[in-house]
Amino acid sequence: xxxxxxxxxxxxxxxxxxxxxxxxxxxxxxxxxxxxxxxxxxxxxxxxxxxxxxxxxxxxxxxxxxxxxxxxxxxxxxxxxxxxxxxxxxxxxxxxxxxxxxxxxxxxxxxxxxxxxxxxxxxxxxxxxxxxxxxxxxxxxxxxxxxxxxxxxxxxxxxxxxxxxxxxxxxxxx
Amino acid sequence: xxxxxxxxxxxxxxxxxxxxxxxxxxxxxxxxxxxxxxxxxxxxxxxxxxxxxxxxxxxxxxxxxxxxxxxxxxxxxxxxxxxxxxxxxxxxxxxxxxxxxxxxxxxxxxxxxxxxxxxxxxxxxxxxxxxx
Numbered sequence: 001x002x003x004x005x006x007x008x009x010x011x012x013x014x015x016x017x018x019x020x021x022x023x024x025x026x027x028x029x030x031x032x033x034x035x036x037x038x039x040x041x042x043x044x045x046x047x048x049x050x051x052x053x054x055x056x057x058x059x060x061x062x063x064x065x066x067x068x069x070x071x072x073x074x075x076x077x078x079x080x081x082x083x084x085x086x087x088x089x090x091x092x093x094x095x096x097x098x099x100x101x102x103x104x105x106x107x108x109x110x111x112x113x114x115x116x117x118x119x120x121x122x123x124x125x126x127x128x129x130x131x132x133x134x135x136x137x138x139x140x141x142x143x144x145x146x147x148x149x150x151x152x153x154x155x156x157x158x159x160x161x162x163x164x165x166x167x168x169x170x171x172x173x174x
Numbered sequence: 175x176x177x178x179x180x181x182x183x184x185x186x187x188x189x190x191x192x193x194x195x196x197x198x199x200x201x202x203x204x205x206x207x208x209x210x211x212x213x214x215x216x217x218x219x220x221x222x223x224x225x226x227x228x229x230x231x232x233x234x235x236x237x238x239x240x241x242x243x244x245x246x247x248x249x250x251x252x253x254x255x256x257x258x259x260x261x262x263x264x265x266x267x268x269x270x271x272x273x274x275x276x277x278x279x280x281x282x283x284x285x286x287x288x289x290x291x292x293x294x295x296x297x298x299x300x301x302x303x304x305x306x
Contacts, residue, residue: 043247044278047245051246060224133184133248
């Protein structure tokens with residue numbers, strides 16, 4: 001398995017954030033830009049990882065696709081599976097993947113006036129591309145949710161489109 | 175033994191086409207795209223029922239069969255053929271799939287862009303010669 005130097009990646013990512021900051025006005029735009037960059041990465045990662053890890057099998061069920069992201073993708077990117085995958089109790093179409101210490105956030109310090117920003121938007125873009133590509137279109141965003149002991153815990157919130165839930169229900173009933 | 179092969183992107187437009195041999199010569203070459211496009215509906219239905227990427231024969235047109243293969247990113251590889259050769263076709267699809275992933279790794283190539291690289295075309299024809 002190939003390893004990339006952490007400092008090289010941290011430097012590259014910080015340059016990416018700075019470059020994006022120059023061209024945008026506001027936090028929403030910055031998160032959208034990072035999301036777009038991550039989207040392009042995710043499109044390629046999807047095909048590559050499925051080819052390497054699953055051979056000729058694709059995920060047809062929503063839960064399997066999420067589990068694939070939770071374990072395989074996280075392992076390929078960060079060396080360990082994500083810390084948790086949860087289903088929201090209020091909304092049927094929302095799921096959350098959490099990580100206590102995202103590598104991309106470790107070396108980015110957020111000034112107080114931008115406390116809403118979470119550069120995990122890059123990872124959210126990767127997840128969104130992988131879900132879109134496999135046929136489960138969704139809106140994916142990154143939020144900081146501090147929890148005792150982990151002040152920088154990031155939660156990736158995934159909200160699926162209505163037609164995905166319809167199709168899941170149809171296929172489950174058959 | 176002739177075949178017509180096409181790679182269809184996520185928005186249902188052809189990214190790459192190759193005619194190997196001379197299929198459908200009597201009925202008119204313009205029918206290739208039409209037949210494959212009509213078969214897309216069947217592919218869309220079947221692909222949600224199985225986790226396999228290779229979907230075997232999905233449609234029949236007069237004497238010709240349409241076989242399909244769906245990649246992880248919902249890019250469809252479709253082959254119009256007249257003889258049944260499941261193993262050969264499966265190997266063909268697997269190798270072209272690998273070739274497609276290698277093209278995807280190019281950061282200047284966006285998903286759904288047409289592939290007009292002559293090296294890609296040459297490799298596809300070599301794979302076809304080996305398995306079909």
